[in-house]
Amino acid sequence: MRKMKSLTLLMIVISIALLAACNPTSEVGTEKKEKSNFTINIANMGIPILNVVKEQGWLEEEFAKIGATVAWTNHTSGPPINEGIASKRIDLAMLGEGAVLSGAANNIDVKLISLLSDGVKGINYLIAPKGSDIKTAADLKGKQIGVSLGTSHHVFLLKALDSVGLQQSDVKVVNLSIMDAQPAFQTGQLDAWITADPFAEIEVKTNGAIEIASGESLSITSPTFYITRGEFAKEHPDAVKVFLQVIEKANQFGEEHHEEFIDLAAKSSGRDRSLVETSASKAEYQSSPTPDEILTELQTSADILTDLKYLTKKVDVKGIVDNTYIDELKK
Numbered sequence: 001m002r003k004m005k006s007l008t009l010l011m012i013v014i015s016i017a018l019l020a021a022c023n024p025t026s027e028v029g030t031e032k033k034e035k036s037n038f039t040i041n042i043a044n045m046g047i048p049i050l051n052v053v054k055e056q057g058w059l060e061e062e063f064a065k066i067g068a069t070v071a072w073t074n075h076t077s078g079p080p081i082n083e084g085i086a087s088k089r090i091d092l093a094m095l096g097e098g099a100v101l102s103g104a105a106n107n108i109d110v111k112l113i114s115l116l117s118d119g120v121k122g123i124n125y126l127i128a129p130k131g132s133d134i135k136t137a138a139d140l141k142g143k144q145i146g147v148s149l150g151t152s153h154h155v156f157l158l159k160a161l162d163s164v165g166l167q168q169s170d171v172k173v174v175n176l177s178i179m180d181a182q183p184a185f186q187t188g189q190l191d192a193w194i195t196a197d198p199f200a201e202i203e204v205k206t207n208g209a210i211e212i213a214s215g216e217s218l219s220i221t222s223p224t225f226y227i228t229r230g231e232f233a234k235e236h237p238d239a240v241k242v243f244l245q246v247i248e249k250a251n252q253f254g255e256e257h258h259e260e261f262i263d264l265a266a267k268s269s270g271r272d273r274s275l276v277e278t279s280a281s282k283a284e285y286q287s288s289p290t291p292d293e294i295l296t297e298l299q300t301s302a303d304i305l306t307d308l309k310y311l312t313k314k315v316d317v318k319g320i321v322d323n324t325y326i327d328e329l330k331k
Contacts, residue, residue: 037067040239043081043093044074047116048265048280049250050094055268058246066238076178077148082108091232092243096123096152096224101302104320105311109230114244114326115290119222122282124156124215125200128192129185130208137213138164143191144172146181150310152222153194155301158308159220160213168308185209197282198275221297226287233322240325247287248329254285289323289330 040063044050053059060070073090075081078099084090086108094116095103103110117123128134134143137160147153161167176184178195185193186207195203203209215222226247233240254261262280266273295317302315 037069038236039071040068040236040243041071041073041084041089041091043084043090044072045076045078045081045094046074046269047094047285048261048269048276049116049247049254049285051265051268052253052261053246053250055264056250058249059243062242062246063239066236066242068236068239077151078102079148079150082106082110085110085227085229088229088231091229091236092240093227094224095227097222097298097301098151098153098155098305100225100227100320101155101298101305101311101315101317102150104302104315104317105306105313110227110320111230111233111322112225112290112320113228113233113240113322114226114247114287115294116224116226116287117285118294119152119224120215120219121284122197122215122279123222123224124153124220125195125197125211126157126160126192126213127185127195127200127203127209127211129188129190130210132191132210134192134210134212136164137161137218138166139212140164140192141166141170142172144174144189145192145194146174146176146184146190147194148177148181149173149175152224153196154310155305156215156220156222157194158304159301160218162304163218163220197279198271201275201278221294223290223294223298225290233325237325241329244287244325244329251285251287254280287326289326290321295321 044054054072063070078095081090081093081095082099082103085103100110100112126137134140140161145157147157158168161170174190178199181190181193181195182199184190185203192212204211228240262273262277265280266276269276298317302311302317305311306314
């Protein structure tokens with residue numbers, strides 16, 4: 001009798017073990033599922049399109065389908081984003097050419113996955129205070145100019161100076177972030193300032209500043225890109241594809257529902273709606289494969305910065321471009 005009870009107990013234990021092994025909701029299965037969850041860190045420099053994406057929660061919704069959550073960080077310039085990529089705290093972002101090239105020269109693991117804008121409009125402005133005697137870029141000689149070094153604005157300044165036969169050594173460059181440069185400009189500590197919209201728009205329309213030159217007036221491109229951390233893309237290629245799909249959705253939404261797009265961007269940023277309207281309209285956002293002509297301009301910028309010894313080594317821009325994700329999306 002005891003033998004029968006022992007045998008029966010043994011059979012029950014074996015059956016439970018077998019059921020646990022086959023059951024997809026067992027602890028082993030749960031552990032695997034938990035390991036598939038990950039966080040995607042996205043940096044935003046306050047551009048309207050990413051503000052709309054964030055406000056609508058589109059990335060959160062789509063990334064949840066592949067077991068991912070989203071963590072946003074806000075930045076006013078590219079160099080801090082490079083630092084975040086280097087320390088693996090940022091996975092996806094947008095960057096201008098200056099930060100892209102600086103990052104590449106410092107072996108930061110950045111891949112350009114899509115062209116956001118050629119940057120001719122809305123990105124670079126050379127402005128001077130009301131009543132200034134600066135009328136053209138040639139008048140900058142010996143003047144004190146505020147600019148954030150290592151950014152697209154720095155590259156623009158170099159090209160603007162070159163267009164009138166000047167070099168950086170001919171002017172007094174003050175390395176300031178946009179947030180620090182604005183009060184310095186408004187209080188007369190700077191003779192000129194290289195900035196972007198909506199800051200240029202504020203100074204010109206509200207404070208009477210003079211627009212001396214712009215990317216558009218000098219026909220100077222200043223490309224901005226959607227980027228990813230290379231290692232992240234290798235580990236999570238589907239996440240990169242989802243990111244670009246959502247960007248495509250946002251671009252289409254902006255075209256079909258322009259007024260609502262501006263409302264959402266203004267709400268997310270807390271900025272005046274008219275300023276957001278100006279910034280978004282001038283920028284001409286896109287998401288497309290980076291064409292050869294943009295790569296040529298980017299290489300020219302890299303060579304200029306290398307010659308000035310701002311970049312510590314020569315950069316081959318073709319090595320940091322990966323159009324495969326956007327090419328696949330555009331098929």
